[in-house]
Amino acid sequence: MTDQGIGASVKRKEDLRFITGKGQYVDDINRHGQTYAVFARSPVAHATINNIDVSEALASPGVLGVYTGADLAADKIGGLICGWMIHSKDGSPMKAGAHPALAQGKVRYVGDHVAVVIAETLDQAKDAAALIQVDYGELPAVVDVATAQAAGKAQIHDEAPGNTVYQWHLGDKDAVDAAFSNAAHVTKLDITNNRLVPNAMEPRAAIGDYDAGQDQFTLYTTSQNPHVARLVLSAFIGIAPEHKLRVIAPDVGGGFGSKIFIYAEETVCIWAAKKIGRPVKWVAERTEAFLADAHGRDHVTTAELALDASGKILALRANTKANLGAYLSTFASSVPTYLYAPLLSGQYDIPAIYCEVDGVYTTTTPVDAYRGAGRPEATFVVERLLEVAARQTGRDPAEFRRMNFIKSFPHQTPVIMAYDAGNYGASLDKALEMADYKGLAARKAASAKAGKLRGLGFSAYIEACGIAPSRAVGSLGAGVGLWESAEIRVNPVGTIEVLTGSHSHGQGHETTFAQVIASKLGVPIDQVSIVHGDTDKVQMGMGTYGSRSGAVGASAIVKAAEKIVAKGKRVAAACMEVPEDSVDFENGEFLGRGTNKKMTFGEVALQAYVAHKFDPEVIEPGLKEGSFYDPKNFTFPSGVHIAEVEIDPDTGHTRIDRWTAVDDFGILINPMIVEGQVHGGIAQGVGQAMLEHTVYDENGQLITGSLMDYAMPRADDLPSYNVAMTTTPCPSNPLGVKGCGEAGAIAAPPAVINAITDALGHEDIAMPATPQAVWRAVQKMPRKMAAE
């Protein structure tokens, strides 16, 4: 079984349906009598709604209904929620404005939902939506996060004076100030972490369906966490009680955070299905995705690092303004606070850290978690500061990092996190060797000879994954617990269904979770089915984000499997007529210790259901066990990425020549899948660093609103990656796994910028470092250096 179990690069079980076109995404599902929803969206960034006239739209051919915020309010449908309470440093709770699914009285960003048209065909719904007449009283837009709080700026929500949601802080300000006043060297950087659009390739979609006979709602939705969607739609928005609402997230074409959240569109579709009495389908066009999917990042930060004369880091200080957009999305408040500042210690022993964060409303699309969620922003701050400090003090950037690495574990940082395990030097050593760091000077010389500029950049990242202990996140303001559930149903013939609250939207759970079963129960993976994404099948779950499915979801499966083995031992003992405590389970067989008696897993499963050979008052028939697993800590994946770039100074074109990634994810369940996650993460990080940028004009119009305008990384923008691992098992979960889904996106941006600035001899260049930006930077280079 070892060729299929934990550690084997098993080919994915889910692939066959995807490579033959048999995947079932939401848009591939059609319900009998289905109607089509199209949303009328605000064309302006900020306005009062003086009047909405839907009469022409209602009279348009094929139209079944046109609804506005007033209709939702009349049905007592609640607004969308933000599930994480942040308190400002003065102790006051965050100041959140209402977030109605359809606008009530005001619109606050271009794309805000004004009305919905439901019609027999999609074209009829589109035609009718264009006939809705809205009288807007335009207000000034507030676009720039750095100035959104200034006096005189338009007020976006009455509840949040100065457009300030919270003014939060973490760490010991006095200790940090004292350390800075005694520093031998201070490095200061102004950093903009550019705003990104997630752009999962499958646009969001929803089908609301209502069965009047059963008074039962069914929502098909592109969700990373269908149970959380059901909870929010039931308990907060008030669609239906949970036992009357089924949420199905079938094959989902990528998420990257953007499909965690509970949005207006699915809320309206499931509500309208009852209103219309027929299924209601909505599928986002890509342009809608740009406008209405939660965006990512968008921080403006001033960061400082204090060193003593020997180069030892004394303290780190950061002040960040985080753009939260026009409304607080589901987890928006947590991303620039508890998912950000606690990571500012990086891999380094930093005695004192202080971070202030203002969460700010603007008249732009809501901003929430996007692959990495706060941790890329923190890593960018730390790794840019480290790099620049090394250069300013004349130190080798690798050795400067090494001298400041945390070297013993567990390590309590000054910003909440207790790192449980790691070996940062090992990753650095391996990365230096793989990247041929020693040969860099020669390669730089060769590039210079060819008229090119070569640079190398490090990124020694850490992240906190596997979010996380429920009591811990609860104490920090989370509205939910972050455990995960698993149920193992062993069939009488020994085949297995595993029901998991995790959700796979590309991660390969159908394979990796089956591998865990293969290792723990000795059953071949083709006899294991992984069931997920349906609230009628899986009782409860918290879903997939924050690289938590391995550390939390698979750990829950391990716990359930341990219960299966324990029950199996009791059944086997009765059948084999040996004492319960003398049964061992090895390689899928129950063995009577000290006897030649044994039963296969399948034989024990059959006997558990036949139930002829044990006393039902002692052993219950059947073989099915469940677990809710709550981790005792976050996990702390870490690693070193090294980017090496070559710049053409005449054009500013930057080519990534080499990418070295050495990651420590603890134990790997499927190395092939882990490497794939690293590749994809790097591509997204490179996208942020070199290509992707979300631009609003001063009126709040989204300039980069399509794939024609927003530069997604394509195959010829990227290199092949050289990926390797080091292994420090995670002591905080039974598998020793850490989580790998976000690492690349966290590690890559500072590696790229450190490499480009190394090539240019500049201290800084803003993301994205497009050819134009690089070319402009080249023009500022000392003449001799540029010409070399």
Added chain:
Amino acid sequence: MTKLSLTVNGRRVAADIDPRTLLVDFLRNDLRLTGTHVGCDTSQCGACTVHLDGRSVKACAVLAASCEGADVVTIEGLASGTTLHPMQEAFREHHALQCGFCTPGMIMAGVDIVNRHGASVDESTIRKELEGNICRCTGYHNIVRAIETGAATMSSAQGGTKIAAE
């Protein structure tokens, strides 16, 4: 309405369609061939790539009515019965897909790249040729490996796409 008759995955198909109908919508909605995906609205992402008379096209940028008498192959028509096309096999072998949404378009584009550039197509050419297909999951590394392998196995396999298209 416009009368349309064409061959899709080896079968003769006739339909009355709205003349505005895009090929991708005809395939997805009229024929229920939902393996061809729609990932954008500007012909950038390539998730809808199919073969039209032996060449890859973006089905979102082709009017169905212009396909009268044409021979269309979609991802559903690429395998030969239960035998996967070498490019499909290569994608699975190299873990060249994660969420699977761009995958049908990537595979159809990959087959077309090999048809035009031959078995020894190099990495640089593959990367340039994939310019019209966006993947957000894989970072392209494994897609490139898969197309390299698919190129080699297509040339050694008998018939390649023709088996499926007949």
